[in-house]
Amino acid sequence: xxxxxxxxxxxxxxxxxxxxxxxxxxxxxxxxxxxxxxxxxxxxxxxxxxxxxxxxxxxxxxxxxxxxxxxxxxxxxxxxxxxxxxxxxxxxxxxxxxxxxxxxxxxxxxxxxxxxxxxxxxxxxxxxxxxxxxxxxxxxxxxxxxxxxxxxxxxxxxxxxxxxxxxxxxxxxxxxxxxxxxxxxxxxxxxxxxxxxxxxxxxxxxxxxxxxxxxxxxxxxxxxxxxxxxxxxxxxxxxxxxxxxxxxxxxxxxxxxxxxxxxxxxxxxxxxxxxxxxxxxxxxxxxxxxxxxxxxxxxxxxxxxxxxxxxxxxxxxxxxxxxxxxxxxxxxxxxxxxxxxxxxxxxxx
Amino acid sequence: xxxxxxxxxxxxxxxxxxxxxxxxxxxxxxxxxxxxxxxxxxxxxxxxxxxxxxxxxxxxxxxxxxxxxxxxxxxxxxxxxxxxxxxxxxxxxxxxxxxxxxxxxxxxxxxxxxxxxxxxxxxxxxxxxxxxxxxxxxxxxxxxxxxxxxxxxxxxxxxxxxxxxxxxxxxxxxxxxxxxxxxxxxxxxxxxxxxxxxxxxxxxxxxxxxxxxxxxxxxxxxxxxxxxxxxxxxxxxxxxxxxxxxxxxxxxxxxxxxxxxxxxxxxxxxxxxxxxxxxxxxxxxxxxxxxxxxxxxxxxxxxxxxxxxxxxxxxxxxxxxxxxxxxxxxxxxxxxxxxxxxxxxxxxx
DNA sequence: CTGAAAGCGCTAACAC
DNA sequence: GTGTTAGCGCTTTCAG
Numbered sequence: 001x002x003x004x005x006x007x008x009x010x011x012x013x014x015x016x017x018x019x020x021x022x023x024x025x026x027x028x029x030x031x032x033x034x035x036x037x038x039x040x041x042x043x044x045x046x047x048x049x050x051x052x053x054x055x056x057x058x059x060x061x062x063x064x065x066x067x068x069x070x071x072x073x074x075x076x077x078x079x080x081x082x083x084x085x086x087x088x089x090x091x092x093x094x095x096x097x098x099x100x101x102x103x104x105x106x107x108x109x110x111x112x113x114x115x116x117x118x119x120x121x122x123x124x125x126x127x128x129x130x131x132x133x134x135x136x137x138x139x140x141x142x143x144x145x146x147x148x149x150x151x152x153x154x155x156x157x158x159x160x161x162x163x164x165x166x167x168x169x170x171x172x173x174x175x176x177x178x179x180x181x182x183x184x185x186x187x188x189x190x191x192x193x194x195x196x197x198x199x200x201x202x203x204x205x206x207x208x209x210x211x212x213x214x215x216x217x218x219x220x221x222x223x224x225x226x227x228x229x230x231x232x233x234x235x236x237x238x239x240x241x242x243x244x245x246x247x248x249x250x251x252x253x254x255x256x257x258x259x260x261x262x263x264x265x266x267x268x269x270x271x272x273x274x275x276x277x278x279x280x281x282x283x284x285x286x287x288x289x290x291x292x293x294x295x296x297x298x299x300x301x302x303x304x305x306x307x308x309x310x311x312x313x314x315x316x317x318x319x320x321x322x323x324x325x326x327x328x329x330x331x332x333x334x335x336x337x338x339x340x341x342x343x344x345x346x347x348x349x
Numbered sequence: 350x351x352x353x354x355x356x357x358x359x360x361x362x363x364x365x366x367x368x369x370x371x372x373x374x375x376x377x378x379x380x381x382x383x384x385x386x387x388x389x390x391x392x393x394x395x396x397x398x399x400x401x402x403x404x405x406x407x408x409x410x411x412x413x414x415x416x417x418x419x420x421x422x423x424x425x426x427x428x429x430x431x432x433x434x435x436x437x438x439x440x441x442x443x444x445x446x447x448x449x450x451x452x453x454x455x456x457x458x459x460x461x462x463x464x465x466x467x468x469x470x471x472x473x474x475x476x477x478x479x480x481x482x483x484x485x486x487x488x489x490x491x492x493x494x495x496x497x498x499x500x501x502x503x504x505x506x507x508x509x510x511x512x513x514x515x516x517x518x519x520x521x522x523x524x525x526x527x528x529x530x531x532x533x534x535x536x537x538x539x540x541x542x543x544x545x546x547x548x549x550x551x552x553x554x555x556x557x558x559x560x561x562x563x564x565x566x567x568x569x570x571x572x573x574x575x576x577x578x579x580x581x582x583x584x585x586x587x588x589x590x591x592x593x594x595x596x597x598x599x600x601x602x603x604x605x606x607x608x609x610x611x612x613x614x615x616x617x618x619x620x621x622x623x624x625x626x627x628x629x630x631x632x633x634x635x636x637x638x639x640x641x642x643x644x645x646x647x648x649x650x651x652x653x654x655x656x657x658x659x660x661x662x663x664x665x666x667x668x669x670x671x672x673x674x675x676x677x678x679x680x681x682x683x684x685x686x687x688x689x690x691x692x693x694x695x696x697x698x
Numbered sequence: 699c700t701g702a703a704a705g706c707g708c709t710a711a712c713a714c
Numbered sequence: 715g716t717g718t719t720a721g722c723g724c725t726t727t728c729a730g
Contacts, residue, residue, distance in 0.1 A: 005496060006467065008723055019701045024725060032699055049492075054468040055404050055413070056723035059706045064404070069448075074436065075650065080429030087423065087450035096469065099418075099448040101436035118355065119403040120445065143398070147354060229637040258637045265639045285634055288578040288607045290614050301424065357707055368717045373709055381715060405707035408722045 068117030068125040072102040085304025106133040131155035131197035157330035171296040171335035172205025184248035189222035192252040232256030248276035291341035417466030417474040421451040434653025455482040480504035480546035506679035520645040520684035521554025533597035538571035541601040581605030597625035640690035
């Protein structure tokens, strides 16, 4: 038996002695086919291994069941976790995914990216790149010819734009409340790069928490990092010099917090007795740092999932209330504080 | 001015007063268009924001410039790094990517996955899921109707199958040579889950290295983990009990090595003096462990890139030697040993 | 219940 | 140089 190339609907129809429409009806489970015909056609379909062309179907239906996803920094675990949530939810809803990874986070030239998705007839686009620098600027003068529904992740909520994000400010407040509860009063901060919206939110939480507790905030009490452990190492050096009374550090992510632990160890400062440490993200290694790291768990996977759910609500009308799409409410997920050894001054004897 | 939906080629042709064919020629930079016509059409194209449909084009050309990518475990940094290499190389070569993430590593039911890609007319499929359990079994009875070129990552090389992988065995040998050079003689091993090909390779390297140095290998000298730090913690507990003379550990990845460091610290064993530690993967945190971790750097990003390059060689004939596609040579990338504090017994005074 | 015709948006092949 | 015709593989519409 000779194997041919992928059969098309015509060949199936020919083999079954019916018209292509009938094959189409069988493929789409339409009721108006007689049982005998249906069975005969189905057998042929099985024998030939017929698989309809999603392309041809998308073309005629003006509906591709495909979503475009724009991401950046996949070599970092955060974006990868989010993407994983997106793939899982998309699978669940029966959508295929077109993936594009930007070479940098602060790409402002978005037209070619959207055009690629549009040219593939994507039903929607999930913009999974966090707000950095002016990479949301283009939303003020959106290219008029872009008729694709979009959902944005991790950005300052705006009118009429569907946004899904972790509540970074709230997460930061949780970290700070915990440190203050534990009796720390001289809390330094290692921020992320401040052109990142998330970094600004986390820093604002640090600052507000101190001020609300009538603790002075000075410029020398914080240093800007760039998310990397290496930058954290430099930052903590500076902080130790600038802020000798410092008895705790809120680091804007776990990688930088790891450097704080290392630096404290090298200077024979005990954690949590001499220096309390709290991170952000809850990377999978943080329970195994020495000591284990207290951190704010951000559900990036869930952010990805919810982005897809929001998208489905928009592009599949008639499922839920349609009035919601008129007033898209930003979704801000509340993080969780995961308390471990690095901040437990109270319980240490 | 009213904004219409995405214009098609017919509308452009009408507006420019030419045939669709001419518009097509302009879009594809064909030479046989007069300069004036070209300019006029191009203006209309710009004004209308015309973007040709990749779908229609794929349908007629029988070529989609789209690759399918199958991955798994994106929440782990390894697969994410590989995917990043794939996205970057695909971008470079002008290919779009359809992404599918498997819910588990050991999925054996591959037909629906391939069919989805085929139905989207993918020009090729990159199988970026590592060999685990019998998830390569289906290659023995490949579904005959799957005419898609494929490239596989991270598996035992086989005849006539294009494979790109890190050389895990060689990496393991490098780790072991280094430990032996440093004078360690009682080297335990925490392996990955042994249904993983990579875990078996790394373990074999451990075993062979010891035997070639006339060091006895006992069952009690190694424990199986599951890649996670938690499993590493359990494993190292066991090893300390089973193998009291142990003076070094080769852990099959950095996460498990981290647990070794933590456990040593808790037992007041000094690293590297009492216990040498070497990991595998070189995750971004490992330079900041206490002490910094010696590890085998595996270029997963490069694996992803090369997979795309191999695929292009296969589906774009006439670029290089075609005879290569007849005898696809497995590509095994040599890892690098990154020496840090955790294994430097010699240099410690 | 089933089939014929038309067309989604594009390009290959051929005419002029 | 440019236009016409045909068709990629499918579904919608309408006829029977």
